[in-house]
Amino acid sequence: MGYQLSKTIVLVGLMGAGKTAVGNLLGQKLGAAFLDSDHEIEKAANMSIAEIFTRDGEKFFRAKESQVLERLLKGAPCVLSTGGGAFMSDVNRILISKRSVAVWLKADIDLLWSRVRQRNTRPLLETENPYKSLLNLYKKRNPIYAKAEVVVESQKGLGVEEMASKVVTTLLNTPNSGVTVKVG
DSSP: OEEEESSEEEEEOSTTSOHHHHHHHHHHHHTOOEEEHHHHHHHHHTSOHHHHHHHHHHHHHHHHHHHHHHHHHTSSSOEEEOOTTGGGSHHHHHHHHHHEEEEEEEOOHHHHHHHHTTOSOOGGGOSSOHHHHHHHHHHHHHHHHTTSSEEEEOOTTOOHHHHHHHHHHHHHTSTTSSEEEEOO
16 A cells, blocks of 8 residues: 655654654655654754754754754655754744644653653753753643644554554544555
């Protein structure tokens, strides 16, 4: 069975939600290109996200993130993973809603923490109490992520393959999601 995308699928959610891992597999399942906005920002800047934050600050990074997001959304329909803060911007949410469908990969705080606590690549968790920082982001951002057109809830024990399949099923059952079954 093949699928056809009429618009880009934008994955949003907090760090550790699985946007990159699920997005990569989702792109394969849908027969669409997979792009990661953080990777595209790093390519354009020729430095890591952490280096951009350290050298230029979060405000500069967010401006570049919006520019890259706009460029990517003008391209052919694909599966696009975004950084955890991208959907917080009103400008970015408007761009996303005009040109794509936002899918929130929703996960509870314990699941997110289990996925990010061993990593040192998260500038917003470079704090004295990283769990508390993650919890604060969770409380602040979840009401904004809830504005996504599609919500797919993760749960402990659900692997990347199962989560990608759950996203496909949800999109197929969501009117105007931009995903249809290609016949013939």
